[in-house]
Amino acid sequence: MKKQLKGLVNSISYHVVLISISIFFMLPFYIMVVTSFKTQAECFVYPIKWLPDQWNLKAYYDIFKVIPFGKYFINTVFITGANVIGVVLTCPLAAYSLARLEWKGRDLLFFLTIAVMMIPYQVIMIPIFILFSKLKLVGTYWPLILPQYLGVPFFIFLLRQFFKGLPKDLEDAARIDGCSEFSIYSKVFLPLCRPAILTVAIFQLLNSWNDFTGPLIYLTKAKMYTLQIGLQQFKSVHITNWPPMMAASVLISLPIIILFFIAQKQFIEGVTFTGIKG
Amino acid sequence: MRQIRAGFFNKNKKEITGWLFAFPWLAGLITFYIYPLISSIFYSFTAFKGITPEKFNGIQNYIDLVHDGIFWISLKNTFVYTVLVVPASLIFGILLAIILNVKSEGQGIYRVITFIPTLVPVVAVSIIWQWLLNSQFGLVNYILYKIGLPGPPWFGSELWAKPSVALISLWTIGTTVLIYLAGLQDIPKDYYEAATIDGSSAFGKVIHITLPLLTPVIFFNIIMGIIAAVQQFTLPFVITNGQGIPANSMMFYSMLLYKNAFQYFKMGAANAMAWIMFVMIMILTLIVQYTSKKWVHYMGE
Numbered sequence: 001m002k003k004q005l006k007g008l009v010n011s012i013s014y015h016v017v018l019i020s021i022s023i024f025f026m027l028p029f030y031i032m033v034v035t036s037f038k039t040q041a042e043c044f045v046y047p048i049k050w051l052p053d054q055w056n057l058k059a060y061y062d063i064f065k066v067i068p069f070g071k072y073f074i075n076t077v078f079i080t081g082a083n084v085i086g087v088v089l090t091c092p093l094a095a096y097s098l099a100r101l102e103w104k105g106r107d108l109l110f111f112l113t114i115a116v117m118m119i120p121y122q123v124i125m126i127p128i129f130i131l132f133s134k135l136k137l138v139g140t141y142w143p144l145i146l147p148q149y150l151g152v153p154f155f156i157f158l159l160r161q162f163f164k165g166l167p168k169d170l171e172d173a174a175r176i177d178g179c180s181e182f183s184i185y186s187k188v189f190l191p192l193c194r195p196a197i198l199t200v201a202i203f204q205l206l207n208s209w210n211d212f213t214g215p216l217i218y219l220t221k222a223k224m225y226t227l228q229i230g231l232q233q234f235k236s237v238h239i240t241n242w243p244p245m246m247a248a249s250v251l252i253s254l255p256i257i258i259l260f261f262i263a264q265k266q267f268i269e270g271v272t273f274t275g276i277k278g
Numbered sequence: 279m280r281q282i283r284a285g286f287f288n289k290n291k292k293e294i295t296g297w298l299f300a301f302p303w304l305a306g307l308i309t310f311y312i313y314p315l316i317s318s319i320f321y322s323f324t325a326f327k328g329i330t331p332e333k334f335n336g337i338q339n340y341i342d343l344v345h346d347g348i349f350w351i352s353l354k355n356t357f358v359y360t361v362l363v364v365p366a367s368l369i370f371g372i373l374l375a376i377i378l379n380v381k382s383e384g385q386g387i388y389r390v391i392t393f394i395p396t397l398v399p400v401v402a403v404s405i406i407w408q409w410l411l412n413s414q415f416g417l418v419n420y421i422l423y424k425i426g427l428p429g430p431p432w433f434g435s436e437l438w439a440k441p442s443v444a445l446i447s448l449w450t451i452g453t454t455v456l457i458y459l460a461g462l463q464d465i466p467k468d469y470y471e472a473a474t475i476d477g478s479s480a481f482g483k484v485i486h487i488t489l490p491l492l493t494p495v496i497f498f499n500i501i502m503g504i505i506a507a508v509q510q511f512t513l514p515f516v517i518t519n520g521q522g523i524p525a526n527s528m529m530f531y532s533m534l535l536y537k538n539a540f541q542y543f544k545m546g547a548a549n550a551m552a553w554i555m556f557v558m559i560m561i562l563t564l565i566v567q568y569t570s571k572k573w574v575h576y577m578g579e
Contacts, residue, residue: 094303103296116311122552124314150306181295236519249402272460
């Protein structure tokens, strides 16, 4: 009886601790959503109102009036989509070559792939900008898309580890059946590697959707802005106009959060991989 | 003979296929990593303005930086921020991971709740927290007032601006926690069972089993934390609209680097800053690496 009671107390205190931690992580979301339905005046009421008097959608109309939100949304989807296709096309190809094909220079290339992962972005940022500027591509989407089509070292590393773990019998069997190297890759290994590719795709999607620095450096025309840049501009002008800013924050966070609930497993696996093998 | 030739051909074929498969990445490696890395060193020794042809300038950029007051301010800001945020995330991250690792009802939901803030784009994060940390009508100071504590001015003061950014970083600690959780799961259960038989308390188990066996992951997270803190750019940039206000207290190193490069078009100076940053990261990493021999334990050693 005494033991049972102790167990109950333990369990309750455990949940109390976790609920308070959860409040720290969730309350900002609650504030974001609630404020987006408030009027401008209600935001400044003190003490804080936990619910708006009336749930109104004015803030959501307002963002569309002030910035071309729909246009920015399409721009962001375009860049993100193009990036995801790029990494999915190139990274497994390179990873397969590093994991399963034998050729001179392979070990050197693998070494360099790991080495360049350690370069801070700031070091290479300016020469790459100058390169694109000499090619007259600053102000276009090319600088934000092209690099992904030539491979991302971390993804190549991740996929290589995955390819390495697959049994050799697979390729031998296919080779005896007369498969070409490319069809061994595309018909045997690529399908097996689908979960890892999905992880890479989701990571790239998240990176592109949330990217701030890239568009900040390369996009010069307002009609080409992404959501992140558009919102930053909107924010710097309307710093006190909280409801529309909160509404915009809801709209740019929502797609990613929905995606997380669809593909939770891939998110978690990708993150834990970073820690264990990094 | 025919077999030998076939073997040779096959070997060659593999060689060529390997090259072909790796070719796009090889081109990417050279164009977007190796070439920029080398030319970045070169640019750091030039008075390059982005428009006029580069002019060799020796170590003048580095000398100018040493004599530039704002350079030292940004360096100090980033250092203070790093010293604040790395230990704070270490302690908070490990505690959170240990709590989330206890088998219990709702464990999955709590883990998801912890992770979700990491998905929010930085611009949205900055909007939400600028409201929460507003000194007049923000929620945090309201709560502090309710429990009888004076609310600091947060982003409004030079003293509190960097702790404010560090606090926001703790809100987006989910990735770090997830890595600690993965590390915790690798600790064999028998260790704990043996400790229970020996009469060890829960606290004793954390000190004598969990923490020592978690040290490789702690080591990894400290290094990643330092790299991220030294490079911190987006949060202070978005919060202050690139101004670094108040009184340059939010002028982080990467922000000054960005401004030098793309607002003042001092590309040479910005590259010099980037190399100083690279060297700093290397030194900090080496220091951690060096001390790690004393405190990182690998299983089976």
